[in-house]
Amino acid sequence: MHQTQNPYNIRELKKEEYPLLKEYLYMSVYVPKGEEPFHLSIIYEPGIALYRDKFGELPNDYALCATIDNQVVGICWVRIIDGYGSIDKDTPEFAISIKSEYRGKGIGESLMQAMLKLLKSKGYKRASLSVQKENYAAKLYFKLGFEVYEDRENDYILVYNF
Numbered sequence: 001m002h003q004t005q006n007p008y009n010i011r012e013l014k015k016e017e018y019p020l021l022k023e024y025l026y027m028s029v030y031v032p033k034g035e036e037p038f039h040l041s042i043i044y045e046p047g048i049a050l051y052r053d054k055f056g057e058l059p060n061d062y063a064l065c066a067t068i069d070n071q072v073v074g075i076c077w078v079r080i081i082d083g084y085g086s087i088d089k090d091t092p093e094f095a096i097s098i099k100s101e102y103r104g105k106g107i108g109e110s111l112m113q114a115m116l117k118l119l120k121s122k123g124y125k126r127a128s129l130s131v132q133k134e135n136y137a138a139k140l141y142f143k144l145g146f147e148v149y150e151d152r153e154n155d156y157i158l159v160y161n162f
């Protein structure tokens with residue numbers, strides 16, 4: 001079982017906390033092993049920026065966060081956009097990142113499960129995401145029940161059927 005020193009809570013990300021998505025989007029971009037971290041400006045590249053631009057203004061925007069001592073330590077958010085992991089105009093695409101010092105403690109898995117529950121309650125039929133094949137996050141998604149929708153050269157598009 002996973003254990004954290006301080007218990008974490010999961011709740012909706014508040015509107016005034018949306019600016020945090022800038023940092024969390026940056027953290028969510030996978031850096032292949034042995035490579036230098038990307039420059040911060042990567043979040044302004046159009047294909048990446050659309051995961052965050054005007055978040056909260058599209059009808060299918062949802063964000064949950066994990067907090068410890070009321071500080072946000074992880075965010076999982078979804079939108080329907082033309083992203084790396086999008087499959088159609090009805091299917092929200094996941095993004096997630098946990099602050100590095102809080103990874104590996106079960107927080108990411110709990111956040112994903114909470115978002116899946118929320119999306120199910122909203123009546124979505126499917127959810128999707130893109131993950132680099134070598135990113136250990138893929139293991140988490142398979143464990144949660146995501147399945148391969150498209151097998152590309154370096155990444156998968158995974159889908160979760162509710």
Ligand SMILES: CC(C)(COP(=O)(O)OP(=O)(O)OC[C@H]1O[C@@H](n2cnc3c(N)ncnc32)[C@H](O)[C@@H]1OP(=O)(O)O)[C@@H](O)C(=O)NCCC(=O)NCCS
Pocket residue numbers: 002027028029030096097098099102103104105106107108109110130131132135136137139140143
């Ligand atoms: C990927 C990420 C969201 C997972 O969140 P987390 O809180 O670290 O993960 P959890 O502790 O909940 O672990 C869940 C599962 O993920 C996998 N996992 C987590 N850390 C792992 C590691 N260091 N090595 C291998 N597998 C790992 C395991 O399958 C684990 O389940 P298990 O412990 O029962 O084997 C988080 O590590 C992160 O923010 N990474 C950087 C950003 C990123 O890659 N985002 C996803 C882009 S697609």
